[in-house]
Amino acid sequence: MADVPTKTARAEWGTRFGFLMAMIGAMVGAGNIWRFPYVMGNNGGGAFVLAFLSLLFVLAVPGLMAEVALGRYTNKGIIGAFRDVVGRGGMVGFGVVVLLVNIALMSYYSPVIAWTLYYAVHSLLFTFTAPGFEAEAFMNALFDNAALMIGLHTVVMGSIAAVLALGIRRGVERIVVYAVPALVVSLVVMMIRGLTLPGASEGIAFAFGIQWEYLTYSDTWITALGQALFSTGLGWGIALTIGSYLREYDDVPLGGGVFTAIGESSIGILAALAIFPIVFAVGVDPDVGAGLAFISLVQVFPEIPLGGLVAILFFVGFFLATFTSGLLITEVSVTTLSEETRLSRTQTVFGVCGGIWLLGLPSAYSVEILDYLDFVFGNWGLPLATIAIIGTIGWVLGPERLRLLAVNRNAGVYVGRWWDPVIKYVIPGVMLFIMAYFAYDNFRSPEMIGGMVVLVLFPTVGYVVMSIVEGRGGPPERADVPGGDD
Template identity: 80%
Template sequence: MANSEAKTARAEWGTRFGFLMAMIGGVVGAGNIWRFPYIMGENGGGAFILAFFTLMIVLAVPGLMAEVALGRYASKGVIGAFRDITGPGGLVGFGVVVVLVNIALMSYYSPVVGWTLYYAVHSLLFTFTTPAFEAETFMNGLFANSTLLIGLHTVVMGSIAAILLLGIRKGIERIVVYAVPALVVSLFIMMIRGLTLPGATDGIAFAFTVDWAYLTYSSTWIEALGQALFSTGLGWGIALTVGSYLREYDDVPLGGGVFTAIGDSSIGILASLAIFPVVFAVDGVEPDAGAGLAFVSLVQVFPEIPLGGLVGIVFFVGFFLATFTSGVVITEVSVTTVYEETRFTRPQTIFGVCGLIWVAGLPSAYSVDILDYVDFVVGSWGLPLATLSIITAIGWIMGPERLRLLVVNRNAGIHIGSWWDPVIKYVVPAVMLFIMGYYAYDQFGSPEMIGGVVILITFPLVSYAIMSVADRDQTDYDAERAPVSGGDD
């Protein structure tokens, strides 16, 4: 359907704080509170933290700067930004890869947001402080009720669509500036109480004692890579999309790179400090309990805390808002891109994208086992593929020096030197390819590796084919939809 409205000026973040909270709100959520502690527990505790922080410094910080800068440079969604670099044609498929991975990630992230919604509602009902409450039975009952899980998934995607209909400032920015601080406060409360429990020192020792053997396992590094990308949003298109709404004088290196990486890592560690002391203080809960760790261990401490029911409300409402805001920003990546690349209105685009994610997420909503498998395959293979697409376009087609001089250091409080250029061009892709190759060699023939190979082959081929056809008449299409006003952004 043709859109007769001329698309003029793009929206912008109203404040720098709004931009920073959008970055943090987009990447901080279930990845930090749900995924980080249990992945850490399954991969040696302190050894995983060491691998994770190494990859954060080497990959995430420079990569986030690059992705935010690309968004500001193009002032467009993912596909439009790639077209500005590569020109029209099949190579724009690099951007389609990012969108496909984004939709795949959101398809199983939405059911997880549904879990947090369910727990938030029950915290308001003071369920967790009733005398007969059993945390593991409660969680298993939720996971066994497929109808309820699909219903929660539906509510989440419907709510995300409603927020996106309000726009950037009135919708996304208005919610993230409250949700992220609320989460941090609730985690501090949980951490302080957890550190006073018997066995807390064992939890701290598990979290920070390094078992060096784990650093030789390919699974530790592929999980650390997936977590670094999952928790920072590098490769999701989040940083690119958020960066495309930057104002002229906002700071890319400080806000888009350093602040986001430090804030994201800090909340992941804070969540671990809130969870692992409780795990070691409560009998029958293991640190490698898997995806249900946060939903079992945390709720068991509420009856032991003065006003524990109120603390439970603070935590789970904050947890839900954090995961929900992540879902909103993640979905906006695809909405922005599809809206700019098609003739649909923004409301039509929102309903179409949210509907597609809802359908794609039904298997993960129906079965937690399917969700776990999709999480590993997409998180460990799809995300690196999307990240490599962005880094390759910047490092080998546009050129990192050009982006650094034109955008990264513009109005920057931290000057980025020429060292950044080879890091983006050589170091980031080399490290990622080595980790992926090491795991593929070590786990040859496993279901997880086979699923990863399917993504690595099909996503680029499908994306290249789509853009080879779609961009044949791109010049005429751009002329038809050219903005009325003549900006130079």
């Protein structure tokens, strides 16, 4: 009898808390502490919050349920999941689209993690409470030092590779169960202090007073859409990958949808409450851009009793949260490519991290490049990836089938038939309308042109690549299942 290679069991989350913290930790930090306040400041404050919350609960909650459930249904990474649904052939290229968007996003996200690492180190050195400290000059000095930024970017990707090489339980889960709660505690401390500063009421008015005219601007809606996807991880392939490691009795609707959306939006609003009162109290422009969290927050530490210790709590927690996001974003590519190649998990980890490091060099070198890529991929690439996932579920697999077989399996919150047309019609329709509205309103702008390139190039590359791969018989047989813990 011929020897048959044995397969080890696919890795699972060790606890439900670990699964929930992975879902929250995937985007908390960048999506909420860094990105949410500055895009909110650029788009009218309260009007943006209203647009964001509307899209969050109309699109992101049911969409997250669908993406997590697809991972549970297939127990595979992105490309394997698409292959199970659409069969072999070029249409599996939709999975490649998601993978390409994920890698592109991580390439400029790693330098953001590097910012938080730099600030965390300086918090330990009590730099922010030293006499004569200038927040804006400090940040600009970091951005202008390309060698330092590239070095920090290298440290970040090397550290991510080291943790991912340990696997799901021994690596990722051990980080996320501590990082997210620590960040929430530090944000609460910052919010309490910020609300007691002179001028804080102006920050609250800006954050939650609605300037209705902003709701007629295409920029507000395309940015709110990008933020809803960025802050929840919908369309990154993260939820699909996390779902593929679910245990039999984990709850998709509650953990993968409702809990994640409420947790993400709550932390984003908490960050706004921590930042905008300080912004107005110290006289910083609320639409300063991507450096907002790194300018305004550090100016309050000298005003707080034991401010140096609070700075350590905040920036170490901030770094851990952004680092957790980086782990889970990168895990998407690792899981998928481990399944699709003959490489071991360790080889895949170092190959993926090396590739992301190389692609991230331009963003590490220039914050202007990072800002542009964030707009193009956050507001065009993410919707494209989300439509690829949700469209495949809605029009190929069938939302009713997925709802019965995976979404409501051992669910504490039952999802009814209302979910089916939302997945099939509402989510793709709303997203396509917002993207078309922005393209019409910003015809020939650099952001519109960059978005069009992504919309055309990524599906074309995905289709061609998978047509070639599938034509050769698909991925090689493997004797192990990636992601396992020894």
